[in-house]
Amino acid sequence: MERSLITTPLTPDLIRGAIDVESTELGLLPHRLPARARAQYADPQLAMVESQPSGVRLVFRTRATAIELDTVPTKRVYVGAPPRPDGVYDLVVDGRLTGQASVTGGNVLTIDMAAGTTTQESGPLGTARFTGLPDGDKDIEIWLPHNETTELVALRTDAPVSPAPESGRKVWLHHGSSISHGTDAAHPTGTWPALAAASGGVDLVNLGLGGSALLDPFTARAMRDTPADLISVKLGINIVNADLMRLRAFGPAVHGFLDTIREGHPTTPLLLVSAILCPIHERTPGPAAPDMEAMSTGRVAFRAAGDPEEVAAGKLTLTVIREELSRIARQRAVDDPHLHYLDGRELYGDADAAELPLPDELHPDAATHRRIGERFAKLVFAEGGAFEAEPV
Template identity: 65%
Template sequence: MFTTPIEANLLRGALDLERTAHGVLPHRLPAWARKQFPDENLAMVEAQPSGVRLAFRTAATTVELDVLPTRTAYLGAPPRPDGVYDLLVDGLLVARAGATGGNVRTVDLATQAAVTRPGPPGTVRFAELPAVAKDIEIWLPHTETTELIALRTDAPVEAAPDHGRRVWLHHGSSISHGSGAEGPTATWPALAATLGGLELINLGLAGNALLDPFVARAIRDIPADLISIKIGINLVNFDLMRLRGFAPAVHGFLDTIREGHPATPLLVVSPVLCPIHEDTPGPLAPDFDGTQLRFRALGDPADRSRLTLNVIRDELVRITTHRATDDPNLHYLDGRSLYGTPDFAEFPLPDLLHPDTAGHRRIGERFAELAFGDGGAFAVSGV
């Protein structure tokens, strides 16, 4: 077997690679930004490698990857399924596997306090692959922190070639991160990127699409051909700000991105339908019924001073319409065109907040159609 060092040239979708006692840990935000994190929850979700994949070319028939996962459990809630690794050969999903062992981080949703129980590394193994030169991608679990220890193959490995695809950088909340999807290539951004023939950088940060300035600066500095930002739901979840603060924060976020991407197609996406927050402000609270975790909104619908999804959508229309007079590459997409009332009837949100795999598929297909199709913000003719 050949052992290949895991370096940055074998990874896509990661912005930084941290050396650890076990191996390397991919990060989706740079080291300087991580120094400004306000809490451990953001540190956890940015290190969960949604959209991050190993990409290499080889004639190997067997591929082994030693990993140390850190899985997340929620105090009092049913166990979450273990993360999976998706194997693509020449762009097609051919296998899915898991890893044993790993650490378990148990989080109290009420207080966000967490305790980690250490565990051993495990191995992900893919065998009986075709004995010809091929492009391989191993998509890492989107909901587990994953330290990469060793890559072994029965033939030499080289970094995957550049296929000249446009780079799409997307930032959003837990749905963009992939919550509810059955695997890393089943998240809606991964599906949309495949349908659009794009290289994905996914900055979906579960619970943390909060207009943080360091995220805007990171987006500003990342080379990208297309940028989308999905704004709103987490601000309502946390009851983080009022309308007076929201509009300037959006302007500042967009201004910062434009410092590094003055003419890049930039798409602002409002929240998809979420009935519990359409006209009811946050904060959000977990709701256990003994078998399933659901969520409920605690705010007063009569309080017009607080943000709801409909208030945010109206304000994003106003902001983007105003800015687009001087920025023809700025676009707006109503999230309900991706997942709206008819979709909720067909694919309900199991926990009242996140779609399941079928819901992710609907959102990904709709986004590809509306953003990458003729007349869309990211259509080839518009670049």
């Protein structure tokens, strides 16, 4: 006999991995930057990606065998590109991925990369459903789509819900670019940070912000003020492909970013990571630009539009940035024994690019996310790694 569904009010104590939770007319909207930071920029790209809940999940305990979650997603449509698949909701039961669902409907954000314009149309809510769960008490995690802004509206189950107890695991706070955000990963627990966190036995707070790892002071302050046992900062690709700054500004900006984090976490293990290999930007500076020839065939791709001869005048490439990050890490480590450095090419380098090339010249695919996550776990969380070596 089917049990009737009961509605549990959605409250912030059911949400993990978010920095802030906004109350809306319909429900709750998780954010990955605090309201104070959101008031300090007018960048629609950052506004979009910080509200995409990469690493954010509903966490609760229940004996329910059926779960329904009403949401209003925001879908993205790129003019001239094939339709994007609907975002995926991952159901994790007692630590194991056991189900997936998607939500139709929702808002539609149309992005014209050639014109640099966006338009948004409102749409109806939809429902993610999970049925046939085993009876008995269990810990439930519903990982929200890493690449779809998701407004939470209602939670229904066929048994009562209670907040899950704290896991007791270390909290890993990570900041990076769209690669850390999870672009082109197949589902939310399949992003490389989520895979590394699962392997390392830690709770993830993911501040991977697509196109927006730009050394913004408000991001550093958000990290300073977020409780964490382990911290990593992955820098490089967005600085280059945004053509944001020159070498003279880059070094002091990195120091300032790390100084701010250290104000709130003076002795927390802190890992500075450079970019993975990206052949188009290794020795050619930004900006990155849409590859219109590829777009004409229905494929989203990018090219490096800078001039390598301008590197001598201070323009940044990934090669230049790695050298500077390594130098900064060595300099700071003299007074900061808890600071570590990892060359991102140890996560994805020349041999990997030959086997698993970046499909759009910037972002890894699902298989490459898995490889990067496994490599990170082995290099950083395993015995002798930066995050294993020091007790917290």
